[in-house]
């Protein structure tokens with residue numbers, strides 16, 4: 063059995079050219095002119111691109127007294143419908159829980175995944191067992207990224223001493239630390255003040271987490287990572303203050319990656335002032351949506367390369383779940399969806415407006431992510447030997463986004479009513495057609511765990527430099543005698 067994608071234009075992060083792609087056994091086996099196979103997919107008028115990789119999703123996540131509604135089945139189905147062929151979820155150990163035990167629990171959720179997935183491991187506390195288990199996670203379990211929440215005080219948050227210890231451990235193990243960068247102490251204090259003043263609606267969620275809260279934490283995490291001699295990945299970068307810190311660090315030569323979300327790029331804070339409580343609460347997430355100036359900064363970051371990737375932080379709660387927070391915005395489960403909409407929205411607002419080239423689109427939705435997470439070129443590439451995770455992208459197909467026709471299990475969509483032009487004609491996961499225009503052909507259980515090896519190049523470079531500039535005792539002769 064072989065499949066040939068015929069008549070399309072291949073678009074990668076650095077090349078655009080006409081060629082057919084032949085697939086066998088889930089992998090790309092040939093790229094060239096006039097290829098033939100048992101099955102042919104017509105790509106005339108389309109771009110043939112590496113499938114999207116979403117580096118930041120929360121499927122069936124236990125959070126704020128409930129679970130996010132999309133699981134690995136509906137979440138990966140939503141991703142495939144929008145051209146995303148791999149997701150990376152976060153394993154969140156409970157307080158005092160073993161990392162390995164938590165990983166087993168996360169693994170148990172994945173049996174119905176329709177597309178490939180991987181995990182980041184969260185560090186939610188610090189002790190000797192965590193220190194030891196991090197090695198097993200990296201060396202045996204195929205996870206090379208560790209997430210640190212600087213917010214959610216009293217729940218997932220870690221303090222600077224814990225974070226610094228974990229960053230140093232990441233440096234030793236060839237792992238990459240990730241941070242949710244918001245100053246959790248300041249958020250807690252502002253939240254209490256707002257509530258005491260009677261400001262209990264969803265708009266107060268945004269007031270409780272201004273851009274400074276994010277800028278300060280981003281800068282702090284960058285400095286800690288620099289002192290630990292480790293690269294850093296900042297999730298959901300939403301504002302100029304955080305972007306500025308990342309930009310400055312990168313200009314100084316630090317290896318820092320920023321991840322804006324499609325929501326922050328295209329939706330703004332005015333959503334929280336909607337008179338309809340449900341409308342505003344459905345958009346409550348951390349960090350919150352920002353003003354147009356912040357959006358401009360994020361777009362400029364993608365254009366100039368100071369920001370590296372675009373994710374969704376897909377963490378979908380139903381309207382009923384959001385209503386846990388009526389009368390107290392701090393109880394509204396934080397999170398929004400976007401898995402199905404990331405590529406079409408970014409194409410429409412990025413490529414169709416001239417802000418991004420088609421190659422930059424591939425870089426920020428797939429290839430950069432694969433490289434940063436160390437799964438390139440198995441994923442994120444149209445190359446012989448790569449997994450055939452491919453989206454055949456029709457730049458002329460359009461639709462109006464609506465919850466009525468979405469794959470996600472929730473009852474609304476934060477992009478409701480938005481027109482998009484640029485949609486998948488086909489999405490293939492390891493060579494199998496999962497989406498053919500509006501027809502869903504996903505197969506439950508097809509998705510496999512993708513192991514990610516420890517980092518070699520960047521961590522080696524940083525540890526070499528760290529060793530060069532390490533503190534060294536000055537050997538002195540003629541030291542004055544102490545005392546008399």
Ligand code: URP
Pocket residue numbers: 120242346347348349375377396397398
């Ligand atoms: O509001 C958000 N972002 N919810 C998901 C958890 C997180 O902080 O990433």
Ligand code: ZN
Pocket residue numbers: 242297298348
């Ligand atoms: Zn977060």
Ligand code: ZN
Pocket residue numbers: 118119120375377
């Ligand atoms: Zn998240």
Ligand code: ZN
Pocket residue numbers: 494505508
């Ligand atoms: Zn299969």
